Amino acid sequence: MFSDRLDNPAKTWMHYGGLILLAAICLMPIWVMISTSLKNEVLIFDGRPVWFFFFPTMENYEYILTRGRFDRYLTNSVIVATISTFLTLFLGGLCAYALARTEFRGRRLVANATLLVRMVPPAVLAVPAFAMVATFSLDNDLAVLIFFYTALNLPFAIWLLFGFYKQIPVELEEAAIVDGASPLQVFFRVLLPLMKSGYAVAGIFAFRIAWNEFILALLLTGRKTRTLPVGAAGFITDTGVEWGRIMAMGTLIVIPPLLFTFFAARQIIAGMTAGAVKG
Amino acid sequence: MTGVVLREVVKAFGPVIVIPKLDLTIDEGEFVVIVGPSGCGKSTTLRMIAGLEMVSAGSIHIAGREVTHAAPKARDIAMVFQSYALYPHMNVAGNMSFALRLAGTPKAEIEERVRRAADMLELTPYLDRKPKDLSGGQRQRVAMGRSIVRDAYCFLFDEPLSNLDAKLRATMRTELALLHKRLERTMVYVTHDQIEAMTMADRIVIMEGGIIQQVGSPREVYTAPSNLFVAGFIGSPSMNLLAGELTEQNGALRVRGTGFDLPVPERMRSRASAAASRDVVVGLRPEHFAARNGGDGELAPIRLEVDVAEYIGSSQFLAAQVGEQHVTASVDVGPDAAPLTSGEYFFDSDRLYLFDRDSGQAL
Numbered sequence: 001m002f003s004d005r006l007d008n009p010a011k012t013w014m015h016y017g018g019l020i021l022l023a024a025i026c027l028m029p030i031w032v033m034i035s036t037s038l039k040n041e042v043l044i045f046d047g048r049p050v051w052f053f054f055f056p057t058m059e060n061y062e063y064i065l066t067r068g069r070f071d072r073y074l075t076n077s078v079i080v081a082t083i084s085t086f087l088t089l090f091l092g093g094l095c096a097y098a099l100a101r102t103e104f105r106g107r108r109l110v111a112n113a114t115l116l117v118r119m120v121p122p123a124v125l126a127v128p129a130f131a132m133v134a135t136f137s138l139d140n141d142l143a144v145l146i147f148f149y150t151a152l153n154l155p156f157a158i159w160l161l162f163g164f165y166k167q168i169p170v171e172l173e174e175a176a177i178v179d180g181a182s183p184l185q186v187f188f189r190v191l192l193p194l195m196k197s198g199y200a201v202a203g204i205f206a207f208r209i210a211w212n213e214f215i216l217a218l219l220l221t222g223r224k225t226r227t228l229p230v231g232a233a234g235f236i237t238d239t240g241v242e243w244g245r246i247m248a249m250g251t252l253i254v255i256p257p258l259l260f261t262f263f264a265a266r267q268i269i270a271g272m273t274a275g276a277v278k279g
Numbered sequence: 280m281t282g283v284v285l286r287e288v289v290k291a292f293g294p295v296i297v298i299p300k301l302d303l304t305i306d307e308g309e310f311v312v313i314v315g316p317s318g319c320g321k322s323t324t325l326r327m328i329a330g331l332e333m334v335s336a337g338s339i340h341i342a343g344r345e346v347t348h349a350a351p352k353a354r355d356i357a358m359v360f361q362s363y364a365l366y367p368h369m370n371v372a373g374n375m376s377f378a379l380r381l382a383g384t385p386k387a388e389i390e391e392r393v394r395r396a397a398d399m400l401e402l403t404p405y406l407d408r409k410p411k412d413l414s415g416g417q418r419q420r421v422a423m424g425r426s427i428v429r430d431a432y433c434f435l436f437d438e439p440l441s442n443l444d445a446k447l448r449a450t451m452r453t454e455l456a457l458l459h460k461r462l463e464r465t466m467v468y469v470t471h472d473q474i475e476a477m478t479m480a481d482r483i484v485i486m487e488g489g490i491i492q493q494v495g496s497p498r499e500v501y502t503a504p505s506n507l508f509v510a511g512f513i514g515s516p517s518m519n520l521l522a523g524e525l526t527e528q529n530g531a532l533r534v535r536g537t538g539f540d541l542p543v544p545e546r547m548r549s550r551a552s553a554a555a556s557r558d559v560v561v562g563l564r565p566e567h568f569a570a571r572n573g574g575d576g577e578l579a580p581i582r583l584e585v586d587v588a589e590y591i592g593s594s595q596f597l598a599a600q601v602g603e604q605h606v607t608a609s610v611d612v613g614p615d616a617a618p619l620t621s622g623e624y625f626f627d628s629d630r631l632y633l634f635d636r637d638s639g640q641a642l
Contacts, residue, residue, distance in 0.1 A: 171364035174331050179378035179425075180352035189377075193368040 030254075037061070037248035044243050060248035070249070072224070073231035078256070080142055080227060081210040084149035088206040089199055091150070092157030097191075099158070100165035111162045114155040122152060123215050130219045140222035148216055153206040160205075164198030165191075200267035204260070211257050228253045281307040281343050282465060283328060283433055288337035290323055290489075297323050298489040300337070305467060305482075307342075310459045312468045314476040315486035315512075321469045322437055324486070328467060329358050329435050342432045354433075357426030361438040363418050365410040365425075371397075372406040375424045396427040399461075416447045423455075427462070436468040440475065452478055473513050477501070485509050507560060507639040510632055516565045516596070519606040522636065523561040525551060534561050534633065538602025541579045541628045550642050551633055559642065562632030565596075568608035569625045570616075578625035583608065588618040595619050 036044055038056040064070050099111050129148060138144045168191065176190045192199075214229045221230055232249040235242040283305040290298040298320045305311045313321040326332040328339060330351035338347045346354045357378075365374050372393055379389045397403045400420040410418055419439065426434055436455075440448045456479050459466050470476055476483045477497045485492045485500060485508070493505040504510035510518045523536035525543070532543040532551055541561070543551050551559075572578045581601065589596040597608040597619060610619060633642040 169362060169364065171360045171362050172366065175358070175360060175364035175366075175425075176377070177331065178329060178351045178356065178358045179429075180381045181377075185381060190366055 033247045033250050033254075036243055037251045039244060041242075041244060060244040061252075064245050064249050064252075068234075068245075068249075069226075069231065070252070073226055073228045076142060076221075076225055077211060077227040077229075077253075080145045080149065081207050081256075084146045084153065084210045085203055085207040087146065087150040088153040088157045089203055092154050092161055092202060093195075093199070095154070095158045096161035096165050099162050101170065111159060114158045116155075118155040118159075122213065125152075126215050126219050129216060133220050139220060140225050142225050144220050145217060145225070145227070148220070149206075149210040149213060152213075152216075153209055157202040157206060160202050161195070161198050164195055168194050196267040200264040204264045207260050207264075208257050211253075282309065283467065284340040285324070285328070286338045286340070288324075288327060288339065289335045290320070290327060290332065291335045296489070301489070301491060303484060303491065303494070305465060307465055308463050310456075310466045310468065310479060310481045311484060312470060312476040312480035312482075313484045313486060314470055314473055315492075317471055319486045320489035321471075321486050323489075325435055325437055325467060325469045328354075328433075329356055330354050355431050356433045356435055357429040357431035358435040359422045359426050359437065359439045361441055363410075363422040363439075363442075365418055365421055367410050370407050370409055371402060371413070371421050371424075374410070374421055375428050377425070378429050392428045392430070393424075396424045399427065399458075400424050415443055416451070419443060419447075419451060423458070427458075431464070433465040433467065434462075436466065438470050439468075441470070441472070448475075455479060474515060477513070483513075485512060487512075503641070504562075504632065505641050507562075507634050510562045510634065510641070514564055516607045516609065518632070519563045519565065519601075519604075519608075520634075521561045521563065521601060521604050521606070523559050525554065525557045525559055525633075534559060534631070536561065536602060536604075538600075538604070539581050541581065541626060541631060543633065544629045544631065547633060547642060554633075554635060554642050556635060556637060558636040560634040560636050560639075562634065563606065563626060564630065565607045565609040567627045567630045568597075568610050569627070570610050570612050570619065572625050577627075577629075579628040580623050581626045583621060583624045585619055585621045588620070590618065 035052075035054075037060050038058075039054060040057050040059060043054055095114075099107060125148075133139050133144055172190055172194075173186050176186045181189065212229060213227075214233070217227045217230045218233065221227065226234075228249065232246050232253065235245045235249070283303075285301055285303040288298060288301045288303075289296070301320075301324065303324075313324060315321045323332060327334050328341070330346070330349060330353075334347060338345055340346065341354050341356065351358075366377065369377065375393045375396060376389045379392065384392075393406070394403070397406055400423060402417070402420055402424055405413060405417060405421075410421065413421065419442075422439065439455075440451050443451060452475060455468075459479075468475075468479065480497055482494060482496055483500050484494050487508050493500055493509045495503075500509055500513050504513060504518075507520065511520060521536055521539070523534045523539070526533050526535050532548055534541050534543055539561075568581075568583075569578060572580075583597060583599040583601060583606070585597050585599045587598040589598075593614050594609050594611040595616070595618070597606075597610060599606055599608060599621075608624065610624070612619065634640065635642060
């Protein structure tokens with residue numbers, strides 16, 4: 001696509017130079033996190049920052065993996081993120097399908113209004129959410145987080161999947177019905193293969209938000225239900241901030257959503273419905 | 280009772296009645312084309328036969344079984360959609376075998392049936408391709424192949440050729456007619472294109488406003504249209520419809536209007552004399568105009584003020600006026616004739632049509 005613009009070597013250099021610069025800006029905080037997690041406290045608080053050449057130590061990792069409650073936080077995070085992602089995709093898919101397939105006045109308004117709900121920052125919801133949970137004595141229950149994350153993610157998922165479902169011609173479903181497919185077969189054998197991209201994108205977003213969310217998790221979890229971000233914040237103590245351990249935890253927190261994204265992104269195939277209809 | 284039978288079928292979408300009451304019997308093995316302008320209820324009728332729309336009242340029978348409330352898959356039908364509706368994630372073989380795989384047909388039989396259908400439609404080299412890698416005509420054939428492998432009792436076609444270019448459409452028309460001959464299945468075909476209807480149908484059903492206007496062979500609907508709508512719809516270019524008045528002159532019945540005065544043929548005499556009103560609409564098919572009178576002078580003269588003469592080879596299309604009314608005429612004068620001009624032309628009055636002006640019914 002750029003081939004005709006890149007035949008000039010100077011332009012090629014500028015092009016890649018720009019890309020490298022942007023990549024550096026994006027990757028620098030991550031490098032700071034990883035490198036800090038591998039330093040001991042003396043090195044971290046050294047007046048002259050050491051960027052690359054230092055003797056790495058695993059003591060931060062050793063500490064959080066053996067003496068913290070990393071395993072418990074990880075289990076909680078995995079449970080909360082996967083279940084709420086699944087619920088978001090399942091419920092969001094149902095809503096999006098209904099919106100895309102039934103004609104009623106103001107349908108587009110409803111579809112877009114769901115996005116409005118998304119505009120509300122979670123911090124605004126924190127206090128009422130806390131009041132609700134306290135009233136019903138639901139603190140210390142992972143279901144609460146799952147519920148809130150699903151609610152938080154649903155609007156975006158509905159809006160996104162609505163767009164994807166709209167692209168699938170209804171004739172495809174009718175053809176499948178005439179071919180003898182049951183409603184479940186229509187979904188799993190015709191719709192789902194075509195919706196893979198949509199569900200993957202929605203899944204990545206939902207998982208990432210559920211995995212990283214901090215404020216609600218901080219307010220709504222107890223000692224046993226803490227998730228990883230809340231766990232990491234535990235290293236901010238009244239005697240000081242344990243940067244090495246926080247960064248080690250951060251490094252480990254990044255890995256699962258990264259894996260999930262790589263897996264989900266493989267389902268994204270552009271132009272999936274091409275060739276379904278017309279000539 | 281075999282074939283496809285619709286009995287007193289009514290379809291309403293909420294308060295809107297799309298099809299007031301429809302009776303139609305399609306014989307087994309027949310190729311019936313339902314034709315009409317868009318919004319006339321023809322597609323809805325087809326979708327009710329398919330079971331994609333449920334009837335509001337009445338009953339539907341296919342192959343002697345009542346299927347009014349049956350799901351599409353219990354009706355033993357196959358359907359080709361206007362948009363083809365190919366599964367984009369499956370290759371040609373996958374598309375064609377989908378129904379059989381759902382039905383749990385043994386693998387060897389699936390392969391055999393797909394192979395045979397692909398042979399018939401010349402799709403064998405493309406079996407591994409995805410729909411997006413096929414041309415419009417090939418996609419169309421895959422859509423047909425998908426219904427052929429089903430070996431269903433009844434085939435339904437919803438404007439399957441309307442997305443193709445004119446040349447391909449003509450080819451596919453021939454192929455469809457051939458297919459019907461070979462499969463000997465009941466076929467119901469919906470189109471708005473009267474040429475498709477005329478060329479392929481055993482019988483044509485002409486619909487307008489959810490009501491069947493006429494059912495008959497292509498010859499019947501062309502030579503004996505039952506009302507003004509059918510007269511104007513069937514035939515290309517379409518029939519000229521002029522306001523006229525019946526008069527009696529020296530014992531002979533004539534129909535007269537501004538700019539024309541034509542004798543009423545003997546066969547229509549009794550019914551025309553008995554007509555309630557003298558006000559009629561005269562139907563003149565463009566192809567029944569002539570530039571010269573026949574040997575024994577049996578044609579009636581009529582004056583045409585020619586606006587435009589279009590050369591189309593062996594004949595010329597005239598956009599002309601009779602009195603104050605526009606007419607088109609297709610005059611066969613051979614390929615070497617000069618452009619036709621205003622003057623006296625002739626009309627084969629044996630082939631004129633008369634319609635009651637109020638009811639629109641043929642006399």
